[in-house]
Amino acid sequence: MNYWNEHFECMPRDELRVLQSRRLEKLVDRIYNNVPLYRKKMEDIGIEPGDIRTVDDITKLPFTLKTDLRDSYPFGMFAVPLSEINRIHASSGTTGKQTVVGYTARDLDTWAECVARGLVSCGITGRSIIHIAYGYGLFTGGLGIHNGAEKLGAAVVPASSGNTARQVTLIEDFRPDAICCTPSYALFLAEELAKKGLTPEEISLKVGVFGAEPWSEAMRASLEEKLGIIACDIYGLSEVMGPGVACECSLRKGMHVQEDHFIVEVINPETGEPVAPGEPGELVFTTLTKQGFPLIRYRTRDISRLNYEKCECGRTTARIEKPSGRSDDMLIIRGVNVFPSQVETVLIEFGGTAPYYMIYVDRVDNHDTMEVQVEMTEAFFSDKISEINNLEARIKARLNSILGLNVKVKLTEPGSLPRFEGKAKHVIDSRKI
Numbered sequence: 001m002n003y004w005n006e007h008f009e010c011m012p013r014d015e016l017r018v019l020q021s022r023r024l025e026k027l028v029d030r031i032y033n034n035v036p037l038y039r040k041k042m043e044d045i046g047i048e049p050g051d052i053r054t055v056d057d058i059t060k061l062p063f064t065l066k067t068d069l070r071d072s073y074p075f076g077m078f079a080v081p082l083s084e085i086n087r088i089h090a091s092s093g094t095t096g097k098q099t100v101v102g103y104t105a106r107d108l109d110t111w112a113e114c115v116a117r118g119l120v121s122c123g124i125t126g127r128s129i130i131h132i133a134y135g136y137g138l139f140t141g142g143l144g145i146h147n148g149a150e151k152l153g154a155a156v157v158p159a160s161s162g163n164t165a166r167q168v169t170l171i172e173d174f175r176p177d178a179i180c181c182t183p184s185y186a187l188f189l190a191e192e193l194a195k196k197g198l199t200p201e202e203i204s205l206k207v208g209v210f211g212a213e214p215w216s217e218a219m220r221a222s223l224e225e226k227l228g229i230i231a232c233d234i235y236g237l238s239e240v241m242g243p244g245v246a247c248e249c250s251l252r253k254g255m256h257v258q259e260d261h262f263i264v265e266v267i268n269p270e271t272g273e274p275v276a277p278g279e280p281g282e283l284v285f286t287t288l289t290k291q292g293f294p295l296i297r298y299r300t301r302d303i304s305r306l307n308y309e310k311c312e313c314g315r316t317t318a319r320i321e322k323p324s325g326r327s328d329d330m331l332i333i334r335g336v337n338v339f340p341s342q343v344e345t346v347l348i349e350f351g352g353t354a355p356y357y358m359i360y361v362d363r364v365d366n367h368d369t370m371e372v373q374v375e376m377t378e379a380f381f382s383d384k385i386s387e388i389n390n391l392e393a394r395i396k397a398r399l400n401s402i403l404g405l406n407v408k409v410k411l412t413e414p415g416s417l418p419r420f421e422g423k424a425k426h427v428i429d430s431r432k433i
């Protein structure tokens with residue numbers, strides 16, 4: 001078995017707890033003194049940094065919610081001056097505003113370290129050629145994996161997302177042994193390679209590291225068969241760091257959390273109380289070493305469970321089971337996070353639309369599709385067809401720019417969309433993952 005950093009990945013759990021406790025104590029002191037939001041949250045519940053001595057004290061600390069990030073947009077929760085920030089990333093907020101995160105040079109190095117550990121645990125080495133088809137940009141997938149792969153000393157092909165024909169050519173010609181992208185895009189690529197007549201044996205790939213969206217064991221089996229690879233799962237979220245918070249090893253029995261950098265808890269999403277060990281619940285992360293954008297008890301809304309048994313690979317770190325869903329209504333469409341509330345916010349900007357809309361999500365040829373249907377008002381409906389087409393195009397352009405995703409928009413007749421007596425249901429997700 002190969003490790004990137006055996007000392008931390010295989011640390012006896014009692015030693016790990018001591019390390020986590022020491023780091024947690026320092027973290028709480030740092031955020032109390034540098035992030036007004038945290039000082040206020042702690043004051044509100046009457047605790048001081050001195051009250052937190054060990055990992056067990058973590059439940060005394062308040063949670064951090066996505067709305068806290070939105071309310072301190074853009075830089076209000078940074079714990080260092082902007083002059084010390086080296087990189088900024090962002091991801092979808094629940095409405096128009098993005099959630100912004102900042103990294104110091106040391107944070108970027110820690111991130112690359114976590115990714116390098118994950119890639120090595122999947123079987124990638126410094127001699128590998130890694131094709132990265134996660135998007136590069138504000139999304140953490142591309143650049144996050146990239147820096148880890150470079151730290152590892154691999155030859156990195158920063159293909160980014162899109163332009164499938166070019167991706168196929170690069171894979172045929174450069175013969176990478178590893179690929180990193182969303183699992184749905186990997187399936188799409190697999191089918192394009194098959195269409196060109198390439199058999200799994202002829203495809204150079206040996207390992208795939210897939211994440212950023214939920215995927216099933218059935219998808220894993222299909223990817224492994226079609227590409228002739230070992231398909232590993234990688235987890236992360238921009239708020240906490242990006243990809244690499246946890247990653248499977250080549251045994252593929254849960255994602256190892258980099259616990260020297262993160263404390264992971266599982267709580268009951270309704271009550272906020274910790275669940276019994278091994279029970280499912282919402283994942284909550286505390287960042288132990290981050291300087292730019294530290295978080296305590298960040299509620300991810302991802303539902304999963306933890307396994308603390310030592311893995312056969314030798315790693316002692318807790319393992320996250322494939323997330324089984326979310327406790328909120330966030331959708332992940334082609335790797336992009338979409339909240340129905342973002343769509344609603346855009347729709348109400350336009351006159352002529354009634355407050356009835358539906359979002360239809362599907363997966364066609366391994367491609368996620370999203371169509372927004374919105375009713376017109378009676379007054380608008382009686383207007384000219386050209387005006388209807390024009391409004392459709394304007395809504396589409398606005399949604400595409402806000403979501404960063406190509407969506408279909410259809411204006412429908414007044415009264416045509418379903419009405420609900422109780423809680424309105426705005427999303428029909430027909431994807432079979």
Ligand code: DLL
Nearest residue numbers: 091141211212213214234235236237238242243323
């Ligand atoms: O998706 C970071 C990432 C990039 C992870 C590349 C892995 C690979 P966000 O865009 O902030 O960050 O989205 C985070 O995506 O809360 C989960 O709901 C979902 N997610 C991420 N990885 C997985 C996974 C990146 N392996 C949100 N399985 C998270 C299921 C995942 N869901």
